[in-house]
Amino acid sequence: MEATIINIGDELLIGQVTNTNASWMAAQLEGINIHIREINTIADSANAIKESVIKAMDRSDIILITGGLGPTKDDITKNTLCELFQSTLIIDPGTLQQVSNYFRSRNIPLTDINRAQALVPECCTVIPNRVGTAPCMWFEIEGKIIISMPGVPFEMKWLMSHSLLPRLQALHGTEQILHTTICTCGIGESFLAEKIESWESSLPSNYRLAYLPEAGQVRLRLSCHGESLPELQAESEQLIAALQQIIPEYIYGYGEETLPEVIGKLLRAEGKSLATAESCTGGTIAHRITEIPGASDYYMGGVVSYSNALKQLLLGVQETTIEQHGAVSKQTAIEMAQGCRERLHTDYAIATTGIAGPGGGSEEKPVGTVWIAIACEQGTFFECYHFPTLRAQHQERTTTQALYNLWKIIK
Amino acid sequence: MEATIINIGDELLIGQVTNTNASWMAAQLEGINIHIREINTIADSANAIKESVIKAMDRSDIILITGGLGPTKDDITKNTLCELFQSTLIIDPGTLQQVSNYFRSRNIPLTDINRAQALVPECCTVIPNRVGTAPCMWFEIEGKIIISMPGVPFEMKWLMSHSLLPRLQALHGTEQILHTTICTCGIGESFLAEKIESWESSLPSNYRLAYLPEAGQVRLRLSCHGESLPELQAESEQLIAALQQIIPEYIYGYGEETLPEVIGKLLRAEGKSLATAESCTGGTIAHRITEIPGASDYYMGGVVSYSNALKQLLLGVQETTIEQHGAVSKQTAIEMAQGCRERLHTDYAIATTGIAGPGGGSEEKPVGTVWIAIACEQGTFFECYHFPTLRAQHQERTTTQALYNLWKIIK
Numbered sequence: 114m115e116a117t118i119i120n121i122g123d124e125l126l127i128g129q130v131t132n133t134n135a136s137w138m139a140a141q142l143e144g145i146n147i148h149i150r151e152i153n154t155i156a157d158s159a160n161a162i163k164e165s166v167i168k169a170m171d172r173s174d175i176i177l178i179t180g181g182l183g184p185t186k187d188d189i190t191k192n193t194l195c196e197l198f199q200s201t202l203i204i205d206p207g208t209l210q211q212v213s214n215y216f217r218s219r220n221i222p223l224t225d226i227n228r229a230q231a232l233v234p235e236c237c238t239v240i241p242n243r244v245g246t247a248p249c250m251w252f253e254i255e256g257k258i259i260i261s262m263p264g265v266p267f268e269m270k271w272l273m274s275h276s277l278l279p280r281l282q283a284l285h286g287t288e289q290i291l292h293t294t295i296c297t298c299g300i301g302e303s304f305l306a307e308k309i310e311s312w313e314s315s316l317p318s319n320y321r322l323a324y325l326p327e328a329g330q331v332r333l334r335l336s337c338h339g340e341s342l343p344e345l346q347a348e349s350e351q352l353i354a355a356l357q358q359i360i361p362e363y364i365y366g367y368g369e370e371t372l373p374e375v376i377g378k379l380l381r382a383e384g385k386s387l388a389t390a391e392s393c394t395g396g397t398i399a400h401r402i403t404e405i406p407g408a409s410d411y412y413m414g415g416v417v418s419y420s421n422a423l424k425q426l427l428l429g430v431q432e433t434t435i436e437q438h439g440a441v442s443k444q445t446a447i448e449m450a451q452g453c454r455e456r457l458h459t460d461y462a463i464a465t466t467g468i469a470g471p472g473g474g475s476e477e478k479p480v481g482t483v484w485i486a487i488a489c490e491q492g493t494f495f496e497c498y499h500f501p502t503l504r505a506q507h508q509e510r511t512t513t514q515a516l517y518n519l520w521k522i523i524k
Numbered sequence: 525m526e527a528t529i530i531n532i533g534d535e536l537l538i539g540q541v542t543n544t545n546a547s548w549m550a551a552q553l554e555g556i557n558i559h560i561r562e563i564n565t566i567a568d569s570a571n572a573i574k575e576s577v578i579k580a581m582d583r584s585d586i587i588l589i590t591g592g593l594g595p596t597k598d599d600i601t602k603n604t605l606c607e608l609f610q611s612t613l614i615i616d617p618g619t620l621q622q623v624s625n626y627f628r629s630r631n632i633p634l635t636d637i638n639r640a641q642a643l644v645p646e647c648c649t650v651i652p653n654r655v656g657t658a659p660c661m662w663f664e665i666e667g668k669i670i671i672s673m674p675g676v677p678f679e680m681k682w683l684m685s686h687s688l689l690p691r692l693q694a695l696h697g698t699e700q701i702l703h704t705t706i707c708t709c710g711i712g713e714s715f716l717a718e719k720i721e722s723w724e725s726s727l728p729s730n731y732r733l734a735y736l737p738e739a740g741q742v743r744l745r746l747s748c749h750g751e752s753l754p755e756l757q758a759e760s761e762q763l764i765a766a767l768q769q770i771i772p773e774y775i776y777g778y779g780e781e782t783l784p785e786v787i788g789k790l791l792r793a794e795g796k797s798l799a800t801a802e803s804c805t806g807g808t809i810a811h812r813i814t815e816i817p818g819a820s821d822y823y824m825g826g827v828v829s830y831s832n833a834l835k836q837l838l839l840g841v842q843e844t845t846i847e848q849h850g851a852v853s854k855q856t857a858i859e860m861a862q863g864c865r866e867r868l869h870t871d872y873a874i875a876t877t878g879i880a881g882p883g884g885g886s887e888e889k890p891v892g893t894v895w896i897a898i899a900c901e902q903g904t905f906f907e908c909y910h911f912p913t914l915r916a917q918h919q920e921r922t923t924t925q926a927l928y929n930l931w932k933i934i935k
Contacts (some may be wrong), residue, residue, distance in 0.1 A: 117886075123734055123745075124545075124734060124745070125547070125550075125562040125738050126546040126550055126559075126562075126563065126747075127550055127551065127554045127560070127565070127703065127747075128548060128549070128550030128552070128553075128554060129545075129551070129705075129736065129745065130545075130547065131542065131543075131544055132542075132543060132546065132547065132563075132737070132873075133542055133548040133933075135536075135539075135542075135543065135565065136539040136540075136541065136542040136543065137537070137539060138539070138540055139536075139537055139539030140538065140539025140540070141539070141740070142539075143539060149535075149537040149538070149539075150537075150567070150572075151537075151564065151565065151566050151567075151572070151576075152537065152543075152563075152564075152565035152566075153562065153563070153564055153565075154546065154562065154564075154565075155562050156561070156562075156732075161561075161562070165562075183713060183735065183737065184714045184717065185713060185714070185717045185735045186712060186717075187732075187733070187734050200873025204670040218910065220910075221712075221715075224714060224715075226714045226717060227714050228719065244912070244914060244917075254796045265737070267767075267884060267914075267916075267917065323538070323540060324540070332626035363575075363725065369740075370525075377591070377912065387808075390827070391807075391810075394807070394814075395810050395811055395813070395814025395815075395819070396800075396802075396809070396810025396811040396814060396826070396828065397807070397811045397814075398807070399806050399807025399810070399811075399816075399828040399830075400806055400807040400808045400810075400811045400919075402806070402807075402881075402914060402918070403805075403807060403808075403828070403830065403921070404806075404915065405808025406882050406883065406915055407883065408806070408830070408832065408879070409830055412830055412831075413830060413831040413833065413834055414827065414828040414829045414831055415807070415809065415827075415828045415830075416825065416826075416827055416828070416838070417800070417810040417814070417825040417826045417828070418825045419814065419819070419820055419823055419824060419826075420824040420825055421808075421870060422824065422869075423824055423825040423868065426868070427825075427827070427838065427868075428866075438592075441660035447627075448893035456837075457834060457837070457838075458833075469814075471817050472817065472818065484906065491539070504815070504817055505815060508811075508815070515529030
């Protein structure tokens, strides 16, 4: 089946916002064997919307539309689709309930503008949106499926994951599709590709491998299709077991697992605790760890020792250490990790100290230099890295590397 | 003038790569008063390319094409355009020289595949590409300008900045365009729309307002066009001054400014310092603050006091306070903020304690409940909120609200 993605929004056409929805949606749809024919980014204009939808219906089986569903005047997608499909707007009781609850729980009175969010074209099926107030609308017109959803990324992702992808996958009939995602860390895309080259080239013809790189990580998506799901599962398991033999040190998990999640499971199983002492990452490691529900079972907390004074005050780093070796040094990283572990009474402690830039670099310690130390019962492990010199990427890469190092030690 | 951007590449349609070229190009073109009508992402397929270019020529004055110019089999843009414009391929001596130099400088022998990169349609003007081997081609066909350039971001950016934008700007008539972004916080999209309704509806007809909501914030983009840029600027300033009168407490900045940036500027100007004591936000506030280059000038660091033990140990929260009122309470939040400010010796301290979920809620304190306290010279300010019950959104909203509260106090 072929699909067209239409992203509506003036902000996308003046370059104010990068269209990250399209690539996320495309990767998910490709995953259920729906191929994207075209991605069309257009203005909040009735003519542009109508023209784009009509053209897409001419060529694709499925049209996925994002954007233009907010409560304000510049959001016109719903009215335009209603007009195009010659329908009339009616109140959807479920959406009205959802909108009312949303405002009631926040003690905010419901206005007419908000009530109008519950209006939908009579000819559509409403797919409940539990994370926002704009309804998702599923149309079946002239044998084509047209889906209109909010452009807010987390609402779009929630709707796709919880409702739309399972419904779309069900359209496939008897052909079964199986995806397995293998989560790797600690190796770049091209080196990984070289290491697994012979494994990859010997995959059966109904298999396909995609590399999905992120900051410091690569997820591998192994997709296959066939008539029998149990057979596909058994075969995939064998292939992945073979892969595991080739790169055991890089595979930390499967599916949607993240490093902080995998680390959390290991710590919980062993009854161990963790603390963080962050300088250059400025709370990013703590943030990633506490994104996991139930992190309080093993994560005690930590210190963002951004200033040298706090490194001494809260972690007991010696003044002479900073004077002699600098705040960005092996010695400071080690004292931060050990001080954190001792003072916060945990089994493991991660410490980072580096130069995220753009300022603060020197010839000896250029921007991008970072020390990561991990203290635990077995001793203190440390390593120096040189990561990208863009601040945000540097913090992200350091965080991932620190978590990967911790995972290797715990496991 | 209107333009269409066509991005060619299978990798964009399977979601392997996010299309960052389009937004960058759009922002640059918008800056020289060329408006993007549509962004079209299509496959490396001759039919798709022809169809998309023909359609774009029908509606736009300028068509900018990226991608499909590499040396390998799947790159077919050049041949397809040559066929479409009924031209023949000839060797471009300048490009051949560039390709030869490129390989000679790397001591790599020049192959036929590489030599073929110097072939271009006879009907085009070659724009020299000094940072790669694929030529950039400028066509003028039936009164339209069609430009084909490499999809590699840094080659595209080099060509745009050095050659294409100046050439395109020179085509211009006299119409000017002006965008101003107004950054608001502390009020939802629909309430904001209500508050500024009469201001919005009295905007002159050459003005347009867009609402760009994010977690806990709404950016307003005011766009206008006319003959004289100074006149547009003066008029926009007046309109924004009037808006400022209506919602002074919600406008924290303009353009690309963020709350942590604005707070940083205020703190730096006043020579004041800041620390954070985070429970439910788990380092997210520290992370947002340290994303700003130079944050070490005013941000000393903080504590992620995730466990009750650390609230006591690092911040001096009384054991009896937690026993009597609970960790998520006004009293604990106040003691965290005050303890943080005193122990870390800063002028301001932000504290958060809440239930981010999914577990941990009760009837009295449901998931989503959060206390935010800010301690400063004038005293300690605190407030209770009920935010979305999805963990990530809860942390995000609490962080934004805490920063907004701090901004209101400092300003």
